[in-house]
Amino acid sequence: FWPFHRTAKGNPPVTFAVAASETQNVNVTVLPCFGLTEGSFITARKMWGKMMQDGQFDRENFNIGPSMPSSPGETLCAAVSASAWVEPHGKCTIAFALAWSSPKIKFSKGSSYHRRYTKFYGTSERAAVDLVHDALTNYKHWEEEIEKWQSPILEDIRLPEWYKFTLFNELYFLVAGGTVWIDSSSPSADVKCDQDPPIKVESKNIKVTEAEMNCRHSTGFEHTSTSGCDSSTGVGLKQNCSSTIPRKKRSCKHFSHHLKTEDQLDGNEDVGRFLYLEGVEYIMWCTYDVHFYASFALLELFPKIELNIQRDFAKAVLSEDGRKVKFLAEGNYGIRKVRGAVPHDLGTHDPWNEMNAYNIHDTSKWKDLNSKFVLQVYRDFAATGDMAFGIEVWPAVRTAMEYMEQFDRDDDGLIENDGFPDQTYDAWTVHGVSAYCGCLWLAALQAAAAMAQRLGDKFFAETCKTKFFSAKSAFEKKLWNGSYFNYDSGSSSNSKSIQADQLAGQWYTSSSGLGPIFDEFKTRSSLQKIFDFNVMKVKGGRMGAVNGMHPNGKVDESCMQSREVWTGVTYAVAANMLLAGMEEEAFTTAEGIFIAGWSEEGFGYWFQTPEGWTTNGHYRSLIYMRPLAIWSMQWVLSPPKAITEAPKINMMDRIVISPATFSLSLPETRVRKIANKTACFGNSSLQCTC
Structure with missing residues (x-):
């Protein structure tokens, strides 16, 4: 040496x-x-x-x-x-x-x-x-x-x-220089010492x-964890804490390709805290609307890290940062972090302590982040079977759902967009009900109901079910045109565009072991339309799925993002096709990304897969997080046992709730609490009503 x-x-x-x-x-x-x-x-x-x-x-x-x-x-x-x-x-x-x-x-x-x-x-x-x-x-x-x-x-x-x-090459992103994995949430302090800890x-x-x-x-670290709060957060952050949940430390277990479940995985083990960049050009840590796509890779390969990312965002949901921020698109001011809103990211210059480095729009008004939080948490909860994790983050899940009620303007159970790009497609304006955000909301209602039911919060579960039926009826009435769901319910020139990502919500519920949101005809018809138009009408299917396509077969040129092919979204669409039994269409769709990005006849983007490219190959944002979504395809091809055997929630099996209690906001969380006595959950200390 x-x-x-x-x-x-x-x-x-x-x-x-x-x-x-x-x-x-x-x-x-x-x-x-x-x-x-x-x-x-x-x-x-x-x-x-x-x-x-x-x-x-x-x-x-x-x-x-x-x-x-x-x-x-x-x-x-x-x-x-x-x-x-x-x-x-x-x-x-x-x-x-x-x-x-x-x-x-x-x-x-x-x-x-x-x-x-x-x-x-x-x-x-x-x-x-x-x-x-x-x-x-x-x-x-x-x-x-x-x-x-x-x-x-x-x-x-x-x-x-x-x-x-x-599949394996796209994992380059995790070691491409945009990853931080720390040992503790406590800042380090330098002191002189005489020797290292003994190492054999x-x-x-x-x-x-x-x-x-x-x-x-460094000085020694003390680890304490609470549900929904972290008392050591930085200046400007205020957090509301509802309960303290003890965490046990156990020996580390290595995770191979096949995801291990509750009997093999202690989600409470301290595995440090993890950050990764949205991309080398978009330097924000753990950008959440993009992590929604990329997180399948972490859950499949590093599930304990994935759970800790969700814990960080759960704490963030219950926090508030009142410092003023100027939002560039509108030129107005707002506060950095609103309680109940899922942050766009964990920050740039002081992650965990100063979140929402993104300042183009006020993301507390975005319509996808909260739904994506609920969907990711439920998927991770269902896949790992980690009951302690579910109980720990449940207050944040409920708060995130309750926060979204303000966006249901007409009390039909369905959220509406606000006439600006208020979701991950942050240059693509949406009016009224949108296929993307609306479908995510329907999926979040289904996931929240399933999680509430498994945790014992039965009243909230039934409330979500009731709202789901009302919202689904409104969604289909306003957007279904007989062959696919319109881009939005507005009257703009692109309102009837075919959005490749229109069934993102169903992609997640099906990947989480939940039942389909829509009937088989609507699902397959929409995906076939996407394949025939967004995929095959762009260079014969050799570039991936373009985000937006007019029903006349012309690319939606209404904005930069509508005319782009997004690599990660294409992989997600392919995974959705696999879930629908459309295997040939799925691999043809995903192969377009390989041909354009990785093959010798492509544009030469190997080991630097960009966020997207146009139909003539002009890229945007090299070395980007979202293409890790290819692991969602493998998730479908080889699902973990916990997902295939997960208890199915029957959305039709519901009780009647009076209109007076239709709101998701309830006075208390009816969820099992960690107790000091052993109940019916094996080795965990839970008090339940069984």
Whole structure:
């Protein structure tokens, strides 16, 4: 090994370590320090000269101590060499590894946190050496585990070849530099210390040379969790707390491709907190309307992280930030975060403490965010079977549903849009009832009813059922035209456009084990219309599904977003087609994204899949979160057991509720509470009315 430590301009330090594995036939040597300028004691020219002459560095270099710090503007380097004799026609494997440790993440407004790996490796410069050591000793095992994870999909002869590797390749986004995983919600604090926490290390014939360096450690963290609140939130945030829920810490369980459920998953285990960018051009953390599409990848592969993201948003729903913000589109002012409204994002400059970095529109008036929160929470609750998670976030779910009542202007149970782009298509204006937001609302009513029923809040469940029937009737009456649902109920030139994403709500309910919102004819007719027009009338289906298409077969040019093909939305539409039994149409639709974005005949967007492109290939927003929605297709193809066996809520089996109690707003939450005695839920401590 050779460690190399750097600091600059007050930023958190980073230590690099490069290593090679020495075996009976492989000799490892090092050059601890050389420079890139002629004034260096050892120059790069001398380094390469030594390699050309001897094929290795001097063995005595292992005894050299740490180098002097570099001067301003100077670049210091280090090198590791591995040499071996190879017989004619023979072969030899030489293993190198590079690791880096930057234990602290610091945001622009000053908040800093320790990264998740420091829980296991500490925060000193030594961590880089331990990381590179573990890489060399474990990489073969890691490769075997990756093959075990991927093989069932790669060897599935029923799946198209392009789909198999695109499914895994789209995961590049999680390691493309826009991800932060911290160990705790508490800010880090630097203190001098004498040693790292003990870490068990085996040498296994790896040459290690360690320089003596000062190490830094964080103070210990105390973890407390409450339902719907976090007492350590930053300035400007006020949160209403309704109950405290104790959380148990258990040993970590690794999750492979197949999602584990309640008996294998303790959702309350502390797995840190997680952020990922909407995209490298749209630098907002955990943009929620987009996470709605991308979250299938996290739930499938990292379910505990996914649950913690939902916990963060549940706390945010119950919070308020009264600081004034100017909204650019309208030029007016409002407050940063309204209680009851799901935030657009967790922030940029001070995530968790200063949410809603997005300031084009006032997202407290958006019509999709709250529905998406309820749908994601229910899906995650149903998929993991984590009752404690469900109870913890339920106050936020109910609050989010009650908040939306203000947008039902005519008391028909259905929300209306407000004549501006008040949803994820934030340049595409909507008037009156919309297919996208209306369908999401119907789905949210269904999911809220199912969750309330499972948690014992029966009155709220029946209230949601009653509202669902009224809203569904209004939705179909105002939007169904005999073959698909109109874009909106307005009278604009694009009100009858065919929106690719019109059945997003049903996509989620079906993916969550709930019954269909619409009958089979309406569902298949709408999806067939989308396939025939939005997919096949755009370059013969070789570009994905365009967002908007007029019924005359011309692309909806009413705004930038209506004429774009959105990669993640196309994957979601394909998943919806799979759910409807339209397998051929589904893979043809999704293949358009592969052809245009990943194939040799496409536009060259591999490992930088954009949010979308136009029909002539002009992209917008490279390296974007939403294409992770391809994992929603795999979710349908290989659903977790908890979803396939989930209890189905019968929306027709309902009681009659008087008009006086038709509102979702109720005086109290009739939900099971965590108690100190064991009831009928296995090992969990729940008090119920069974």
